[in-house]
Amino acid sequence: MNPNTESIRLPDDRRLSRSYANQAWLILRYLLLFVGVAVTLFPFLWMAASSFKEPKNLFDLSLIPSPATWNNYGDLFVKAPFGRWFANTAGVAVVSTVSVLVFDTIVGYVLAKFAFPGRTIVFIFIISTLMVPTEMLIIPWYLLASKLGLSDTYAGLLLPGLISAFGIFLMRQFMESLPSELLDAARIDGLNEWRVFSSIAVPIMKPALATLAILSFISSWNQFIWPFIVLQTESKYTLPVGMVYFSSEMKDNSGWILIMTAATVSVLPLISIFLIFQKRIIQGIALSGMK
């Protein structure tokens, strides 16, 4: 395991018994890790497997559907506007991700790379908004949205998520690693502050921007409470909201197979994104979660 431990001189018999114990321990370790994999993946496998079963085989407990059918996917899009919900969710996620990317990058950059009066206060103010539970904001947001005619609109849905305090924090962490000498060199070459930011800082920080983009896309895709409150028209729902109403209705008509199909449709895109970008996502979460 650790090369340094090998150099420690142990009596021969002790070393021998230790290596047997180590081996046994390693096998146990992998055994437990695979049990963890089973517990983690089983609900997803069961969900996906169910979506290929015939609705009348509702209580078939085998993991491999027989006969397997694609019909549930067709049915799903007929029974409820899942295509529309899918597009809504993706659209909302893209718009809010772009907005978060623009604003959070700029603010993170300014807070990390400039000394100016009020910097600490601005930073503390922004970070302290993270401490406020969304639930506390929902009621005033709802009342204001109603007053401004934004209730049940995409504008109303998007408004609270256009800039993210969490993202600012993350970008500030990333931007601190940007060498100040490089920025100063660009300034001496005559670039104005905007150009220094847009043509020096942003290109270097591309990996950080990608991390922020993926994280905010995921959180927008999964957000639930605010869309659940602000959206009333069925055609405007996002996937999690549509999923709640659709499933509550279907479960009374033994529509569990379709509920599982719907869950598969709403979970699969994100799992794919995660599997593609997992290094970035894990790095971003570790960085922002730790400091």
Next chain:
Amino acid sequence: MVTTTTRRRAAEGSKSLSLRLNYRTQRYLFIYLMLSIPLLYFLLTRLFPILYSFNISFREWDILSPEKPFVGLDNYYGLFEDEAFRKSLKNTFFYVVVGIPGQLAVGLFAALLLQNVKLLRGFFRTIYFIPYITSIVAVSWVFRWLLMPNGWINGQILNLGLPAQPFLQSPDQAPYVIALSMIWQSVGFQMLIFLTGLEGIPKMYHEAAHIDGANAWDRFRFITLPLLNPIILFSAVIAGISYLQSFAHIVSMTQDGGPLNSTRTLVYHIYKLAFKNFDMGSASAATVILFVIILAFTLLQLKLLNRKIDY
């Protein structure tokens, strides 16, 4: 902070005074211009709504009537007289009390298992992380179906010759089942945090203890655990805050926070008060209570984390 700024400025000034003065106005213009929209945004969508919430909580605020008379603390008194509210507060603390140690213990266990594993390390990390990034609503419905009276889990229990369990239909079992599903979804995140923390512990501590004859359990108890302390605290608070805000699980896994309100949480109660009863005053008072609890959690963390630990 003011003194450090001036000191830094003085230092910079001696280096390149002329250069700095030339750019000074342009630079400040850039800074404040870039910050203006985001600051305005946070004032309007965060600070102002918070103050508005406090205001509403002191009023009788029926959404349908134009009059919103000031009633002092009546909404707060009313809440504590309401049995459903007290029950939801109690349930929320149940999720916190079961959830935090559950999530930390399983997360730490997974991180320790994975710590020195070389083969398939990335594979395990990726798999364990999947639940954390999937939608709570979708996953909750999958669990709900697995846990049905004639669902897959009961099928396996019957195969073992044991009696079928009611799970979500029973007021005794439902809260545990929901807490378990919450833990299941957060283990990957917790494991990641602990893995990063474990990497920060110098290997020589373990080696030194090993030479001194300390066994694995002692090394864990007297080296790993104390050195992970700040991370454990930090995680407990982050986890605590998220358990305090449980909502989507309740909407998706239960019938109106039932059976018998056994699973109803504070946030679910707020949702009912505000958007089913349209009693914004009481609902806002409940959000203020939630806010105070979360604030207390956070301050406790700051206090504990700032305490110097000597070894």
